[in-house]
Amino acid sequence: MAGQLLWLLPLLLLACGGGEDGAPRDRSLSRQPVALVLDADGRPDPSVLAAEQVLHRGNGSEPQTLDPHLAEDVPSANILRDLFEGLTSEAPDGRIVPGVAERWNISRDGLTYTFYLRRDARWSNGDPLLAEDFVWSLRRSADPATASTLSNILLPIAQADAVLAGTEPPEALGVSALDERILQIRLAAPTPYLLSLLAHSSTYPVHRASVERFGDKYPRPGNLVSNGAFVLADWVVRSKVTLQRNREYWNDQATLLEQVIYYPFEDQSTALKQFRAGRLQWTHEVPNNQFQWLREHYAKELVISPWMGSYFLGFNLLREPFIASPQLREALVLAVDRTLLTEKVTQFGEQPSFTLVPPGIGEYVSPLPEYASWTQEERNVAAQALYAAAGYSEADPLRIEIRYNTSENHKKIALAVASMWKQVLGVETTLINEEWKVFLQNRQQKVLTQVFRANWIGDYNDPFSFLEMFRTGHGQNDYGYSNSLYDSLLGQIAAERIPARRRRLMQEAERVLLEEVPIIPIYTYVTKRLVDPHLRGWESNVMDHHYSKNMYLLRSQSVTDAQL
Amino acid sequence: MRQQSLLRHAGQRLLGVLPTLLLLITVVFFLMRIAPGGPFDSEKALPPDIQANLEAKYHLDEPLLQQYFRYLGQILVLDFGPSFQYKDWTVNELIAQGFPVSLTIGGFAMLLGFLVGVTVGVLSALRQNTAADYATMGFAMLGVSIPNFVVAPVLILLFAVYAGWLPAGGWDGGWRSAVLPVITLALPVIAYIARLMRGSMIEMLHSNFIRTARAKGLPEWHVILRHALKPALLPVISYMGPATAALITGSVVIERIFAIPGLGSYFVQGALNRDYTLVMGVVIFYGFLIIMLNFIVDMLYSILNPKIRYEER
Numbered sequence: 001m002a003g004q005l006l007w008l009l010p011l012l013l014l015a016c017g018g019g020e021d022g023a024p025r026d027r028s029l030s031r032q033p034v035a036l037v038l039d040a041d042g043r044p045d046p047s048v049l050a051a052e053q054v055l056h057r058g059n060g061s062e063p064q065t066l067d068p069h070l071a072e073d074v075p076s077a078n079i080l081r082d083l084f085e086g087l088t089s090e091a092p093d094g095r096i097v098p099g100v101a102e103r104w105n106i107s108r109d110g111l112t113y114t115f116y117l118r119r120d121a122r123w124s125n126g127d128p129l130l131a132e133d134f135v136w137s138l139r140r141s142a143d144p145a146t147a148s149t150l151s152n153i154l155l156p157i158a159q160a161d162a163v164l165a166g167t168e169p170p171e172a173l174g175v176s177a178l179d180e181r182i183l184q185i186r187l188a189a190p191t192p193y194l195l196s197l198l199a200h201s202s203t204y205p206v207h208r209a210s211v212e213r214f215g216d217k218y219p220r221p222g223n224l225v226s227n228g229a230f231v232l233a234d235w236v237v238r239s240k241v242t243l244q245r246n247r248e249y250w251n252d253q254a255t256l257l258e259q260v261i262y263y264p265f266e267d268q269s270t271a272l273k274q275f276r277a278g279r280l281q282w283t284h285e286v287p288n289n290q291f292q293w294l295r296e297h298y299a300k301e302l303v304i305s306p307w308m309g310s311y312f313l314g315f316n317l318l319r320e321p322f323i324a325s326p327q328l329r330e331a332l333v334l335a336v337d338r339t340l341l342t343e344k345v346t347q348f349g350e351q352p353s354f355t356l357v358p359p360g361i362g363e364y365v366s367p368l369p370e371y372a373s374w375t376q377e378e379r380n381v382a383a384q385a386l387y388a389a390a391g392y393s394e395a396d397p398l399r400i401e402i403r404y405n406t407s408e409n410h411k412k413i414a415l416a417v418a419s420m421w422k423q424v425l426g427v428e429t430t431l432i433n434e435e436w437k438v439f440l441q442n443r444q445q446k447v448l449t450q451v452f453r454a455n456w457i458g459d460y461n462d463p464f465s466f467l468e469m470f471r472t473g474h475g476q477n478d479y480g481y482s483n484s485l486y487d488s489l490l491g492q493i494a495a496e497r498i499p500a501r502r503r504r505l506m507q508e509a510e511r512v513l514l515e516e517v518p519i520i521p522i523y524t525y526v527t528k529r530l531v532d533p534h535l536r537g538w539e540s541n542v543m544d545h546h547y548s549k550n551m552y553l554l555r556s557q558s559v560t561d562a563q564l
Numbered sequence: 565m566r567q568q569s570l571l572r573h574a575g576q577r578l579l580g581v582l583p584t585l586l587l588l589i590t591v592v593f594f595l596m597r598i599a600p601g602g603p604f605d606s607e608k609a610l611p612p613d614i615q616a617n618l619e620a621k622y623h624l625d626e627p628l629l630q631q632y633f634r635y636l637g638q639i640l641v642l643d644f645g646p647s648f649q650y651k652d653w654t655v656n657e658l659i660a661q662g663f664p665v666s667l668t669i670g671g672f673a674m675l676l677g678f679l680v681g682v683t684v685g686v687l688s689a690l691r692q693n694t695a696a697d698y699a700t701m702g703f704a705m706l707g708v709s710i711p712n713f714v715v716a717p718v719l720i721l722l723f724a725v726y727a728g729w730l731p732a733g734g735w736d737g738g739w740r741s742a743v744l745p746v747i748t749l750a751l752p753v754i755a756y757i758a759r760l761m762r763g764s765m766i767e768m769l770h771s772n773f774i775r776t777a778r779a780k781g782l783p784e785w786h787v788i789l790r791h792a793l794k795p796a797l798l799p800v801i802s803y804m805g806p807a808t809a810a811l812i813t814g815s816v817v818i819e820r821i822f823a824i825p826g827l828g829s830y831f832v833q834g835a836l837n838r839d840y841t842l843v844m845g846v847v848i849f850y851g852f853l854i855i856m857l858n859f860i861v862d863m864l865y866s867i868l869n870p871k872i873r874y875e876e877r
Contacts, residue, residue, distance in 0.1 A: 062650065064650060065650075066652060070651055144613065149604065150608075152614075164611065216652070217652075236825065237653060238825035239825040263734065270733045273733065274734070276725045276732075277728065277732040440606070441601045475609035
């Protein structure tokens, strides 16, 4: 029996060490794809494609719903982009391209959009997809009875605010069918990003007959009639969602994948192991603590790219010591060494940030505050001066709390910020860690908070998505920020339709905002995932939207390929 | 006479189930509502109109007591309501899909744990204080103390990533996807039962009736299997009642690491998301299982041990 102990030992060593040289001997690394060959149309040559075109995608967690008008989580949105198609769609690089609408006209005042739908657009059951379907669907999405949580996406549409508030019936929404295949959308204000909103799931068409017949059970296999490149074939809760190629899709001849299977792996180490075992070709994320190891052993597979999100700390401007104390806030902002934070603490290639709006959104460039070009030593000196001017000293230091929701990453950042403040200014910081819903409630009530963790991921590809939450009384304005100049700038931005002028107004707004220091910018997000080199047809984009219809799998190199 | 009192006791116990469940429902219902935040709070605060629409849809706008009695009414017809988190499914459907998975994995883990644990425990007791005994009990100690979130990744790495024999996780209903989670779950059970079994077996082997049996010249295997085993199993049986309930309702850790769609995660996910109906559903279900399994253990007890009688006082 004592011998039993001995067999375990080598196994444990093997498990810890990997191969002899520490390199993993994974099944996923044993195969390499052939070189890509394109045909005359720029499409992959059939000879290089894998025989089995089935994509296994990690998806982070279970989708909350497959009803496009109720979905608000990222996993649902990923699947819905494959199942449905809006008036517009997105190219692999994130550009807006025609979807169900093959072209559109915009009126001179920017308030009326006329969409011409494709003649060959159909539902997955063969029914024609008509302008009337969009009218019905947009009304459903806005209808308070649907209780959609993201229906504020529809707010730019004329009368949408009244419909959402329940003071007008859904029929009042500014959407009408001029013809079987001509749809008109009237807006409340020129909204230059409207076309990107029309690729969002809140604006997808749903199949009226099926919704009316199945009600709450519409988004299920067998019931769900959709209009995207794929249809829902099977859904095993918390196990997998299987999509099958939609033969009725107007551009089906361009689809190469036969099947896409989404897995709700919540544990990123599990997803990583699945990837290493060759059973997943696309992970949702990678485990934070294994980044260095991945960078060494999976350099080719590890894909890191900028994402449209900002991580920052917020000040509660309604509570002391931050009421009317821009100097103190400025001092706290200056004393944070962002480069150190991203390089030593988060370590994922996040970009140190000095602004609210992350880079990469169209042609918009954020106005950098003056201190962005200083060295950290210079910032520290300036911070000390401001701190003293605000009336604090070593003998009488500032005592504050940083509040964050339970997470290893937030904790590390809060700790690092607290120690930087301590070192540079002598601030005494208490860290308060709260469960997510408790944290949210405290943040929204603006009574207990002083400094708190915050972030924002853009809803749509426009800086306005970031700027508007600092409007006086806005639902996300947990900072208590209120500035009439800023509010009027937001109003001007909403009414402006000349892109260059609109960008200048947004820059002005962001400058006004940053000057008053309601936040401490820390970094802008990156997406990080493992992608099998066999999988092609996708590109990194700031929205992190990746449509399976563009993707395909290359076949592996055989012995003869390797010799060539 | 004994049969009759056993039946009466069973009847009394079953009658006690209802108030226990009612108490459980009440406590969990109000505890969930006391927790700050609600099911629809998120980073993106909802416009008040939309918040109101949502609350109306799920009857959260009613006074709390009215909600409570509405819920009790639903429970009477075994309707746990819709899940807030998994909007396309009802809690009944989620339990109906998750329970068979947890039952399969937990059931096999319990069976494996029982068979191996009892065998090892008995063998260990028979070779008390030998090298084999120490080695086995050392192993058992390891089994109890190494947490499953350490065992599981090691097993995955060995058998899935390097060897490729078994899937690294996920659930397809086949035996291959069950092997690693069953083993991981069974290890501590084996260890615990082996230790329990060894202890009680040693005690039995030193008791008077065994000495008598041996003195009568019965063969040793007969003494052990016919006389000592049955009473020695009693502590194991009483451990198995609640342990089985816990195992077959799923383990959060195992489900996360192996990506298994069982019931366990709903307890945690449901609570974190303030998915009131889902939490209520799984807690009531779990409570019912525990009560029933404890009841079965009680009944087994009186069958296995003639010393335990249920007499009227």
